[in-house]
Amino acid sequence: MELSLLINRFDVQGHLVVINPMGEGNVNDTFLAVCRNTFDEHQVVLQRINRNVFPDPYAIMQNLRRLTAHAHPKLAAEEAANADRIWQMPMIVQTKDGKDFFTDENGDVWRIITRIPSATAFNSAQGTEHALECGAVLGHFHWLVSDLPPEQMREPIPDFHVTPVYLQKYDEVLRDSPSARERIGTSMEARRLSIFIEQRREFAFTLCRALERGDLKLRMMHGDPKVNNIMIDNFTGKGTAMIDLDTVGPGLVHYDFGDALRSICNHAGEEELNLSKVTFDMDLCEAFCKGYLREAREFLTEADRAYLFDAIRLISFELGLRFFQDYLAGNVYFKTHEPEQNLNRARVQFRLCESIESKERMIRGLLEKL
Ligand code: GN1
Ligand code: MG
Numbered sequence: 001m002e003l004s005l006l007i008n009r010f011d012v013q014g015h016l017v018v019i020n021p022m023g024e025g026n027v028n029d030t031f032l033a034v035c036r037n038t039f040d041e042h043q044v045v046l047q048r049i050n051r052n053v054f055p056d057p058y059a060i061m062q063n064l065r066r067l068t069a070h071a072h073p074k075l076a077a078e079e080a081a082n083a084d085r086i087w088q089m090p091m092i093v094q095t096k097d098g099k100d101f102f103t104d105e106n107g108d109v110w111r112i113i114t115r116i117p118s119a120t121a122f123n124s125a126q127g128t129e130h131a132l133e134c135g136a137v138l139g140h141f142h143w144l145v146s147d148l149p150p151e152q153m154r155e156p157i158p159d160f161h162v163t164p165v166y167l168q169k170y171d172e173v174l175r176d177s178p179s180a181r182e183r184i185g186t187s188m189e190a191r192r193l194s195i196f197i198e199q200r201r202e203f204a205f206t207l208c209r210a211l212e213r214g215d216l217k218l219r220m221m222h223g224d225p226k227v228n229n230i231m232i233d234n235f236t237g238k239g240t241a242m243i244d245l246d247t248v249g250p251g252l253v254h255y256d257f258g259d260a261l262r263s264i265c266n267h268a269g270e271e272e273l274n275l276s277k278v279t280f281d282m283d284l285c286e287a288f289c290k291g292y293l294r295e296a297r298e299f300l301t302e303a304d305r306a307y308l309f310d311a312i313r314l315i316s317f318e319l320g321l322r323f324f325q326d327y328l329a330g331n332v333y334f335k336t337h338e339p340e341q342n343l344n345r346a347r348v349q350f351r352l353c354e355s356i357e358s359k360e361r362m363i364r365g366l367l368e369k370l
Contacts, residue, residue, distance in 0.1 A: 001104050006046065007033055009095050009102045010112045013042050024123065024228060025244070026334045027053050032115065043115040044093055048108050049101075049246070053333065057109035059154040060246050061100045064092060064111075066152055067248050071144045087140055088231070088241040090114050116241045119231040125264045128287035129237065134230045135291025137239035138222070138260050142253050145220035146299045150250035153220065160223060160247060161255040163204045163318045170197065170325045180328035190343065193324050196350050200317055206310045207252055215303045216252055223247025225256045226263035239291075253300075254307055257292065258315030264288055266352050270345055278348050280355040285312075286366055293370050309364050313356045320349030 003019045014035035022032040022045065029048040034041065049057040071089050079086055093112040095102050101111040125131050159165040173180045184190045210216045222229075222242055229244040263270075265284045268277040293300070324346035326333045331342055356363065 006110055011094050011096050012044055044112050045115050046112050048110050060156055063153050064245055065100055070148045074144055088116050116231045118234045119240050120234055121228045121231050123228050124269055125284050128283055131264050131284040131287035132291035133232055133239035134264055135288035136295050137230045137242055138225050139292040139295025141222055141242040142296050148220050150218050150220055153249050156247050156249045161251050164208055166318055166321045167204050173325055173329045183328055193346055207254055210307055218250050219253050221251035221253050221256045225260040254311035255315055258311035261285055261288055261312050262316040270348055272348050275351045278351040280359055282362060289370050308367050316349045316353040320346045
């Protein structure tokens with residue numbers, strides 16, 4: 001179906017002027033639509049939910065409805081109390097017949113959300129002030145959802161951040177796919193990554209076991225808080241919103257904390273080919289943690305804090321493992337432009353994981369002092 005016809009199904013004010021692809025997501029298809037009439041303009045974000053990644057798009061939309069119903073009144077109350085600091089969250093734009101999404105003739109689910117205006121999501125950290133704001137935005141988001149009971153939300157992707165499950169998928173692809181075994185057999189780099197994984201098998205269970213023991217408890221998490229999902233106000237430079245809310249669901253806030261840091265503290269980004277450029281930046285880490293703890297201190301327990309270092313180390317390992325597994329499986333999950341891209345993404349994350357490991361004492365010291 002034509003994008004302009006799709007827009008017409010929704011209750012968007014004004015006439016469509018332009019609709020263009022937007023963002024750098026690895027999963028959903030995202031477009032920015034600008035609609036105008038004589039006296040005003042509305043910019044909205046149209047997305048097709050990737051059914052390959054989100055097996056139940058309706059659950060995603062139900063979650064988004066629950067999340068916004070919970071968070072928007074809290075945001076409004078905050079604004080009433082202090083108009084100097086405005087936090088935002090996108091809003092669902094319904095279809096003309098009052099639904100939260102539209103299903104097309106192929107069974108694809110489309111939805112529209114409002115765009116956070118006058119704000120930018122950067123693809124990499126712009127400096128310590130930016131990193132601090134990113135931390136504050138994530139901390140504030142966790143505060144917003146800290147009283148949303150996890151049992152009220154559905155799991156957007158089964159076992160999305162359960163690292164041992166990715167180990168299992170990796171083992172399965174090696175067991176079941178001769179071409180995956182061949183890749184490891186013929187590429188030295190792939191073999192090196194497989195050894196890297198073997199050396200960290202036990203470690204992969206760290207957060208799950210802490211949850212089983214009851215040291216950590218299930219809360220609401222964002223699920224994908226990388227740097228370009230954090231919006232910064234163009235005028236004030238202050239963080240204003242978390243976007244990309246599809247993965248919000250029950251989990252450990254630790255994965256979010258680690259995921260944000262692994263993306264913010266790596267200047268080289270996820271696609272770097274020169275591994276020597278991939279390191280974990282301590283100044284950005286310190287700034288992020290300050291911003292995060294400013295907002296999150298209230299609900300983080302001592303036990304939570306004890307696992308923060310492991311979280312940073314684990315998420316770079318987990319993401320590297322996910323990229324590598326997808327490479328071995330023939331690139332079926334993450335979008336790619338060339339066949340070795342997921343292999344290279346895995347190399348970057350594992351190098352970052354090594355950098356984090358080599359800075360363990362410094363990172364732990366920092367986390368204790370804050
Ligand atoms: C995917 O689509 P995007 O870029 O927002 C992935 C995240 C990864 C990220 C790495 C649902 O997010 O978990 O951290 O790529 N999202 C999903 O770039 O798998
Ligand atoms: Mg995402």
